[in-house]
């Protein structure tokens with residue numbers, strides 16, 4: 001299969017992402033308590049990361065999904081985060097592993113932690129593929145982090161801009177001017 005073409009600069013190539021995800025999965029497995037955690041992916045963005053992470057774990061665990069939205073069509077975060085559980089999350093009394101694509105200001109993860117706490121989770125650890133530490137507004141504990149990245153808006157590997165580019169295999173930097181030039185060409 002040929003990789004989809006795009007005009008953007010690759011920040012993290014697919015082949016670079018996969019070994020790191022395996023390392024995170026190994027650490028998560030080593031740190032486990034007596035019971036497996038409930039895996040909860042923040043969709044849409046974290047679905048691809050969550051699938052790869054789950055596939056690297058030596059047990060078959062379902063991935064539950066939760067939705068949180070603070071972005072519209074833009075590339076900067078709004079203050080309000082809406083949390084919408086997609087299924088009946090079986091988190092009461094359980095250890096949860098929350099799986100995020102990217103932590104930017106930290107508001108989304110903070111809202112999700114509050115939600116899971118209200119839902120009765122015994123504990124919650126966070127695995128994020130990416131973090132932008134320079135953008136942090138709310139301090140959140142990140143237990144498993146794939147990569148620290150600079151303050152750039154990234155797409156691909158499940159992450160989108162206005163619903164586009166999730167299918168790109170690499171994490172790339174979104175630049176509107178490059179997109180426009182590619183459309184004009």
Ligand code: IMP
Pocket residue numbers: 042045070071077100101102103104105106107108109152153154155159160
């Ligand atoms: P936060 O609440 O500011 O930490 O934003 C976290 C959420 O915003 C993530 O779950 C993503 O959905 C989205 N987000 C933040 N930065 C980016 C980015 O660079 N690309 C794509 N989505 C992003």
